[in-house]
Amino acid sequence: MDQLFITLTTGIANGAVYGLIGLGLVIIFRSTDVMNFAMASLSTLAIYVALSAYGAGAGIVVALVVAVAFGTLSGVVVREALIRPLGQGKLFAALVVTMGLSIIVEHLIGRYWGEQPRRFPQLIDGTISIGNSNLMLQDVATIVLAALAVSAIAYLFTRTPLGSAMRAVAESAETAEIMGINAHKVARTAWALGMALAVLGVFLYAPKTGVSPVILAPVLFRAFAGILLGGLTSMYGAVIGGLIIGVLDNLAAAYISASFRDTFVFCVAVLVLLIRPQGIFGRQTFERV
Structure with a gap:
């Protein structure tokens, strides 16, 4: 039972990271109709910048602030310099641009910091003993910080004028423009928020895998x-x-086979999507032809 609790808690911690990155992707997609395939490489770049700051003597909390700030800035720069000039409706072009940017950033990281994995410091060291098993405090910190970040985003979207404007643009950018909402400002904010969430998730995940x-x-x-x-x-x-x-993913690795964890997870995901193609919480849309 102790091991099951540890497995579930670790899985929730990993899932919180996937959720933060996924939330960042959805915020950008709903506000600008662009799926940011460069998010992983830009987040990795932010983590390397934070690692350099940590190596120069900055504390781990300062390194976190540096990483999130760098990710936020990179989101705005990419949106304004690469995505906005493409114009509205250039979805395929934007997709190609973000994929190309991802390859370029990965190459630059390899050239400047090297290809070898590096250890990344934990935000909180130590473990908690639960029966005969140990739970890493880093996993607890991941769950808590992810919950706080998601709560802040929920408050932003439901209780603030900016959140209302972002929801309006997500529903219809044209209607939002008619209502006087600056869609470009909303898009910049969406890219900044999306990248900040992704970088936070990666910062919490990196101590487990290195970078x-x-x-x-x-x-x-x-x-x-x-x-x-x-x-x-x-x-x-x-x-x-x-x-x-x-x-x-964690349950499959612990109780089925670590070699088939992804196979099991995606089989379940495919079965769910076969029953409900729009996803569990997605809305089904209809088009008149």
Whole structure:
């Protein structure tokens, strides 16, 4: 029973990371219709910047602030310099741009910091003994900080004028413009928020795996699975879908086979999507033809 509790808690911690990244992806997608495939590489770059700051003597909390600030700034820069000039409706072009940017950033990271994995410091060291098992305090910190971040985003979207404007743009950018809402300002905010959430998630996850230029590829893959499972149009669905993926992944590794953990998880995800293609919390849409 102790081991099951540890497995579930660790799975929730991993799922919280997938949920943060998925939430960032959904916020950007709903506000700008762009799926940011460069999110993983830009987040990795932010983590390397934080690692350099930590190595220069900055504390781990300062390094976290540096990482989130760098990620926020990179989101705004990418939106204004690369995505906005494409114009409205250039979804495929934006997709290609973000994929190309991802490859470029990964190459730059490898050239400047090297290809070898590096150890990343924990936000909180130590463990808690539960029966005969130990729970890492880093996992507890991950769950708590992710919950605080999601709560802050929920408050922003439901209780503030900016959140109302972002929801209006997500529903219809054209109607929002008619109402006097600056869609470009909303888009900049969405990219900044999305990147900040992703960087926070990666910062909390990196101590488990270390960092390398391509370390986040499987994490992004699972985050995508989470938002598809929860519903591409639902921010709550992205978080809950990420948690489900994290827990299933850990349970499969502990009680089935570590070699087939992804196979099991994605089989479950595919079965759910076959029954409910829009995801658990997604809305079914209809088009008149």
